[in-house]
Amino acid sequence: xxxxxxxxxxxxxxxxxxxxxxxxxxxxxxxxxxxxxxxxxxxxxxxxxxxxxxxxxxxxxxxxxxxxxxxxxxxxxxxxxxxxxxxxxxxxxxxxxxxxxxxxxxxxxxxxxxxxxxxxxxxxxxxxxxxxxxxxxxxxxxxxxxxxxxxxxxxxxxxxxxxxxxxxxxxxxxxxxxxxxxxxxxxxxxxxxxxxxxxxxxxxxxxx
Amino acid sequence: xxxxxxxxxxxxxxxxxxxxxxxxxxxxxxxxxxxxxxxxxxxxxxxxxxxxxxxxxxxxxxxxxxxxxxxxxxxxxxxxxxxxxxxxxxxxxxxxxxxxxxxxxxxxxxxxxxxxxxxxxxxxxxxxxxxxxxxxxxxxxxxxxxxxxxxxxxxxxxxxxxxxxxxxxxxxxxxxxxxxxxxxxxxxxxxxxxxxxxxxxxxxxxxxxxxxxxxxxxxxxxxxxxxxxxxxxxxxxxxxxxxxx
Numbered sequence: 491x492x493x494x495x496x497x498x499x500x501x502x503x504x505x506x507x508x509x510x511x512x513x514x515x516x517x518x519x520x521x522x523x524x525x526x527x528x529x530x531x532x533x534x535x536x537x538x539x540x541x542x543x544x545x546x547x548x549x550x551x552x553x554x555x556x557x558x559x560x561x562x563x564x565x566x567x568x569x570x571x572x573x574x575x576x577x578x579x580x581x582x583x584x585x586x587x588x589x590x591x592x593x594x595x596x597x598x599x600x601x602x603x604x605x606x607x608x609x610x611x612x613x614x615x616x617x618x619x620x621x622x623x624x625x626x627x628x629x630x631x632x633x634x635x636x637x638x639x640x641x642x643x644x645x646x647x648x649x650x651x652x653x654x655x656x657x658x659x660x661x662x663x664x665x666x667x668x669x670x671x672x673x674x675x676x677x678x679x680x681x682x683x684x685x686x687x688x689x690x691x692x693x694x695x696x697x698x
Numbered sequence: 699x700x701x702x703x704x705x706x707x708x709x710x711x712x713x714x715x716x717x718x719x720x721x722x723x724x725x726x727x728x729x730x731x732x733x734x735x736x737x738x739x740x741x742x743x744x745x746x747x748x749x750x751x752x753x754x755x756x757x758x759x760x761x762x763x764x765x766x767x768x769x770x771x772x773x774x775x776x777x778x779x780x781x782x783x784x785x786x787x788x789x790x791x792x793x794x795x796x797x798x799x800x801x802x803x804x805x806x807x808x809x810x811x812x813x814x815x816x817x818x819x820x821x822x823x824x825x826x827x828x829x830x831x832x833x834x835x836x837x838x839x840x841x842x843x844x845x846x847x848x849x850x851x852x853x854x855x856x857x858x859x860x861x862x863x864x865x866x867x868x869x870x871x872x873x874x875x876x877x878x879x880x881x882x883x884x885x886x887x888x889x890x891x892x893x894x895x896x897x898x899x900x901x902x903x904x905x906x907x908x909x910x911x912x913x914x915x916x917x918x919x920x921x922x923x924x925x926x927x928x929x930x931x932x933x934x935x936x937x938x939x940x941x942x943x
Contacts, residue, residue, distance in 0.1 A: 512833065512906045519833060519906060520895035523840035524888040527848030534852045535880050539873045552885070564837065572841045575818055579809030580758060580802070631723075634798040636765040646769045678877070682885045690893055 514564070517693050518557035522565050525549035529569045542640065544671050550588060551595040551617070551679045555604050556686075556694045559596025566592035583632055587625045591617055591672075595679075603676075610680035614673025621672065622664035626657065635660045641667045701745040701815035707918045708821040709828070713929040714741070715808040720933045722804035724940035727797035731804045738807035747814035755807040763799030767792055818842050824916050826909070833906035840895075848888065855883050 514522075528549035536545050550569060554562025566588025574582040598604070598613035629637050635656035636642040644663035649656060683691070703711045715738070722734040735755070742751035771791040779789065819839060826835045859879055 514833070514906070515896075516899045516904065516906075517892065517896040519836065520840075520899060521889070521892040522837055523844040524848070524892045524895075526841040527844035528885060528888055530845050531848035531852040531884060532881070534849055535856065535877070535884070538856055539876055539880075541870070541873055541877070548881075548885075556889075568837055568841050571838070572845055574809070575813050575842070576845060578754070578758070579806055579813060582809070632802065633762050634766050634794065636762065636769060642765055646765055649769050674874075678881060681878075682881070685882070685886070686889060690889060693893075 513560050514557065515694070517690075518553075518561045521557060521694070522553055522561060522568060525553035525561075525565045526569045526572055528552065529565075530573065543674060544667075545675055545678070547588070547591050547595075547621075547672065548675045548678055550592050551675055552682060554592050554595035555599035555679055555683060556691065558600070559593045562592030562596040563589050564592070580632065583628050584625060587621050587628065590624045591621050594620055595676075598676075604680040604683050607677060607680060610676040611673045614676035615669055617676065618668035618670075618672030619665055622668040623661070625668075626661050626664055629660055629664070630657060701747055703745045703812070703815040704817075704820070707916055707922055707926075708816045708824040709918075710922050710926055711741075711745075711812045711816055712821070713926045713933075715812045717929045717933050717936075718808040719805045720936045722801045722808075724936045728793070728800055731797065731800035734804035735800060735807055738804055738811055742807065742811035742815070745811060745815040747811060750814045751807050751810045754810040755803045758806050759799045759803035762802055763795050766795035766798055771795060820916065823912055824918075827912060827916060827918070829909065831906065832904070832908050832910050835910060836904075836906075848884075851887060852880075852884055855880055858883075 526549060529546050532545045532548050536543055546569075547566070550562055550566045553565040567585050570581045570585045570588050574580075594617045595613070598617070603609045603613035629635060629641075633642070636645050641663050644666065645656075645659045648654060648659040648663055652659075654662075718734045718738050722731040725731070725734075739748065739752060739755070742748045771787040771789075772785060779786075781787075819842075822830070822835050822838050864876065864879065
């Protein structure tokens with residue numbers, strides 16, 4: 491168009507993507523694949539440090555804390571889908587557990603749980619317990635109670651030493667491992683959130 | 699990556715794999731899961747991905763069988779009524795362990811054959827052609843691309859910190875403290891990168907709910923669609939039979 495004798499080029503406006511039809515902003519959409527990648531990359535770091543932790547949900551919890559429960563759920567589902575495609579198809583069966591983690595982490599973030607260390611640990615205990623209880627029926631249905639992981643070995647030891655039922659042993663072993671792993675993951679997320687540029691947290695609507 | 703599955707629409711092997719997984723878990727053991735495992739392995743060999751499929755299935759099914767058999771049949775048996783090499787064991791628990799291992803092996807073999815034989819981008823394009831919106835296709839493809847990049851970034855951060863004298867030690871507490879200098883740069887880098895990607899998406903007018911138009915359509919002949927419809931029906935019938943049994 492021509493305005494005051496000068497030629498002006500007008501571009502069509504870029505519509506905001508977080509609308510009533512779609513609940514995630516473009517920044518949240520761009521963050522989710524990075525959070526999925528973080529879930530996978532931290533596995534390599536934990537392995538290098540030989541730590542008895544999984545830390546495979548830090549990306550899910552971070553996405554939930556930054557962009558809300560829906561972003562957390564999508565990150566969790568996508569993490570297990572990508573890992574299922576790249577490494578182990580059994581992980582598809584554990585998608586419900588990642589949904590629980592993403593949703594609870596998003597709710598915890600809305601309640602301000604990641605502003606202080608103690609509340610982050612408390613949120614981790616709640617998330618870990620819920621995730622463990624959600625994973626037990628899947629482990630029993632899929633593996634008969636004993637997964638070929640550290641949790642499976644704890645279940646085997648519990649059952650062999652106490653003679654308790656497979657379901658009880660699997661529940662105790664899952665809760666014991668997740669109640670250590672998830673609070674550490676939440677503490678890491680709280681530490682990261684405190685150091686992130688305000689420009690990014692404000693754009694995602696999660697500025698403290 | 700090329701396999702004989704590339705001759706078909708990617709949704710056809712996916713439907714076949716889901717049918718085998720359903721059959722392995724719903725139909726009575728040990729013969730149904732054993733047959734599903736045999737079919738999955740045969741399909742994988744035919745497609746040219748047999749070795750990877752067999753290794754993946756064995757690496758999960760065999761340790762699971764060993765753990766279950768050891769725990770339920772030998773260490774904590776409900777009724778130890780049989781002897782093998784001087785060791786009393788529970789034959790029912792041993793049989794159950796074989797059934798679980800066969801089911802797991804069949805499910806892993808069926809899904810690994812699809813994962814190894816169908817390129818994820820092709821599968822995403824086929825799903826997009828069936829109605830997967832732009833945001834779903836973007837998230838799947840971007841995550842598949844970001845995963846190896848993030849692993850490489852983690853290795854680079856680890857190497858960089860080692861060059862600066864990073865040597866985790868001092869037991870568990872020392873190694874746990876070492877997490878901070880490793881995770882910090884990794885997370886900060888990924889979040890800043892997200893900001894750049896978001897700007898690029900906005901600049902290109904990305905609309906998440908719009909369907910994408912493929913440059914080259916993936917063939918989906920009527921005969922294949924009919925076979926797929928029969929497979930979906932068989933899956934539903936198996937699930938219904940399993941619930942009513």
